[in-house]
Amino acid sequence: xxxxxxxxxxxxxxxxxxxxxxxxxxxxxxxxxxxxxxxxxxxxxxxxxxxxxxxxxxxxxxxxxxxxxxxxxxxxxxxxxxxxxxxxxxxxxxxxxxxxxxxxxxxxxxxxxxxxxxxxxxxxxxxxxxxxxxxxxxxxxxxxxxxxxxxxxxxxxxxxxxxxxxxxxxxxxxxxxxxxxxxxxxxxxxxxxxxxxxxxxxxxxxxxxxxxxxxxxxxxxxxxxxxxxxxxxxxxxxxxxxxxxxxxxxxxxxxxxxxxxxxxxxxxxxxxxxxxxxxxxxxxxxxxxxxxxxxxxxxxxxxxxxxxxxxxxxxxxxx
Numbered sequence: 191x192x193x194x195x196x197x198x199x200x201x202x203x204x205x206x207x208x209x210x211x212x213x214x215x216x217x218x219x220x221x222x223x224x225x226x227x228x229x230x231x232x233x234x235x236x237x238x239x240x241x242x243x244x245x246x247x248x249x250x251x252x253x254x255x256x257x258x259x260x261x262x263x264x265x266x267x268x269x270x271x272x273x274x275x276x277x278x279x280x281x282x283x284x285x286x287x288x289x290x291x292x293x294x295x296x297x298x299x300x301x302x303x304x305x306x307x308x309x310x311x312x313x314x315x316x317x318x319x320x321x322x323x324x325x326x327x328x329x330x331x332x333x334x335x336x337x338x339x340x341x342x343x344x345x346x347x348x349x350x351x352x353x354x355x356x357x358x359x360x361x362x363x364x365x366x367x368x369x370x371x372x373x374x375x376x377x378x379x380x381x382x383x384x385x386x387x388x389x390x391x392x393x394x395x396x397x398x399x400x401x402x403x404x405x406x407x408x409x410x411x412x413x414x415x416x417x418x419x420x421x422x423x424x425x426x427x428x429x430x431x432x433x434x435x436x437x438x439x440x441x442x443x444x445x446x447x448x449x450x451x452x453x454x455x456x457x458x459x460x461x462x463x464x465x466x467x468x469x470x471x472x473x474x475x476x477x478x479x480x481x482x483x484x485x486x487x488x489x490x491x492x493x494x495x496x497x498x499x500x501x502x503x504x505x506x507x508x509x
Contacts, residue, residue, distance in 0.1 A: 351376070
């Protein structure tokens with residue numbers, strides 16, 4: 191299993207927010223939902239995505255048949271034209287309000303998972319959001335640009351978008367699970383296609399997979415995070431000295447092997463804490479390579495600034 195496979199196994203939508211938006215121009219929506227990741231598919235018409243806040247990038251056009259992945263939690267505007275002022279704000283939880291604070295949820299409700307101003311000649315978007323960063327994984331999130339746009343053809347010829355379009359308005363037993371898995375497949379397909387692009391500036395850990403020494407070590411860490419690894423043990427597996435591995439790993443990945451291992455373990459722990467409510471802290475600790483709940487709590491608090499219990503009960507903010 192390579193490092194990318196390990197990371198792509200991470201996306202696990204749980205009760206994701208999905209809807210079909212139908213909007214007549216001129217329209218503009220400011221998204222302040224603080225979601226970790228949003229997947230936006232343009233079925234008809236077109237849209238512009240304008241990042242807001244410090245470091246906001248240039249407007250990005252998303253034409254028909256394209257899929258955009260937007261990394262949160264920073265606010266951004268989606269509009270028919272970059273010059274169109276937002277008329278609606280979308281808040282955490284999906285509530286819609288006008289610029290003056292007037293509640294617009296009922297006014298813009300178009301039925302089952304459908305929202306907007308209506309109109310068959312307007313723009314139609316399919317939108318899915320991962321509210322919790324741990325559903326995707328901190329290391330993968332940090333590798334993403336603010337806005338990523340792909341052609342449907344890069345995602346299997348548009349079959350997944352077509353499936354989502356056909357399922358999003360249905361109300362059947364288990365429908366939320368079906369939609370969650372379709373969203374996962376869309377995101378994973380988008381990320382895989384993006385990493386495959388020759389012009390993609392892949393993160394250091396991804397490029398390092400091809401190294402004959404560091405690549406196997408990364409695979410060991412990802413496949414067996416609970417193993418009591420040391421630099422010496424990893425170096426022995428790679429057939430090099432401890433010093434050689436430490437130097438080569440830091441040079442290619444940008445951090446020492448044990449720092450990378452700690453980050454990977456804590457990313458896994460963060461996902462388990464929110465995604466597996468029945469697991470005790472002790473059980474989570476054992477799964478990710480810590481000898482006790484106390485050891486995991488100490489590392490978690492040191493690296494993330496909150497305790498595991500606070501993280502489990504806390505807001506859906508990205509890592």
